[in-house]
Amino acid sequence: MNRISLINKEQLSSMIKFIDDNSNEFNYFKMIGWNLKNIENQLSKNNNYSIGYYEADKLAGVLIGDIIKNDNAYDLELHILFVSKDLRRKKIATKLLNYIETNNVNFSKIFIEVAEDNVEAVNFYQKNNFVFLNFRHNYYRYNNKNIHAKCFIKKINHE
Numbered sequence: 001m002n003r004i005s006l007i008n009k010e011q012l013s014s015m016i017k018f019i020d021d022n023s024n025e026f027n028y029f030k031m032i033g034w035n036l037k038n039i040e041n042q043l044s045k046n047n048n049y050s051i052g053y054y055e056a057d058k059l060a061g062v063l064i065g066d067i068i069k070n071d072n073a074y075d076l077e078l079h080i081l082f083v084s085k086d087l088r089r090k091k092i093a094t095k096l097l098n099y100i101e102t103n104n105v106n107f108s109k110i111f112i113e114v115a116e117d118n119v120e121a122v123n124f125y126q127k128n129n130f131v132f133l134n135f136r137h138n139y140y141r142y143n144n145k146n147i148h149a150k151c152f153i154k155k156i157n158h159e
Contacts, residue, residue: 004099007050007062009043014052018059018084025085031142032115034080039064042079049076051099053083053092060084061092063100065110073108076100081112081121097128101156108156113149115140122150130154 007015016036019026042048042064053061061083068075083092100107113136114121126132130152139149 001056003054004051004096004103005054007043007052007064008048009040011052012040012043014059015039015043015062018052018062022082022084026082028118029080029082032140042066049105051096053096055087060087061096063093063096067107068111070108074106075109075111076107078110078112093124094128110154110156111151113139113151115147116150117147125152125154128154 016039019036019039043050045066047067048064049067050062050064052059052063062080063078064080065076065078068077081093081096083090097110099105100110110130111133112125112130114125116122116135131154133151133153136149136151138146140147
C-alpha cells in the first residue's frame with residue numbers, strides 16, 4: 001500500500017538507506033551541501049517539515065523543508081524534493097506537493113530555489129503552479145562554476 005507520512009529523526013535509518021539506494025542521482029544534492037550529517041541535522045530540527053512517499057513500506061520519494069513562521073501564518077521553505085529514478089514520471093513528487101495542500105497542513109506559501117541549469121526541476125515547479133520570484137546570483141557552486149538560483153513561490157489557497 002502506498003502512503004505519505006512525516007519523516008523525522010526516528011526515520012533516519014530509512015532515509016540513509018533511501019539515499020544509499022539512490023546515491024548516483026542524489027549526488028546533485030551532495031554537491032550543493034546535503035550530506036548525511038546535514039540530513040540528520042535537518043530531521044532533528046524543531047521546524048523540520050519532511051514527508052516521505054512509501055511504496056510497499058519502502059521509501060520512494062522525499063520532500064524536506066523548514067516551517068517558517070510568517071506573521072499569523074506558516075510557510076514552507078522547501079530544500080529537497082527527490083524521487084527514486086526508477087519511480088519518476090509516476091507523479092510521486094506531485095503527490096508530495098499535493099499532500100501539503102490537501103491534508104490540513106496550514107502553509108500559506110511554499111518557497112523553493114532551484115539551480116537555473118536544472119531545467120527539469122524548473123519545468124516541474126512551473127507545471128505545478130510555482131511562480132518565479134527572483135534570482136539569487138551565484139548562489140550555487142559546483143563543477144568549478146557559479147550557478148544562479150531561481151527562486152519560486154506557490155501561494156496555497158485553503159478553501
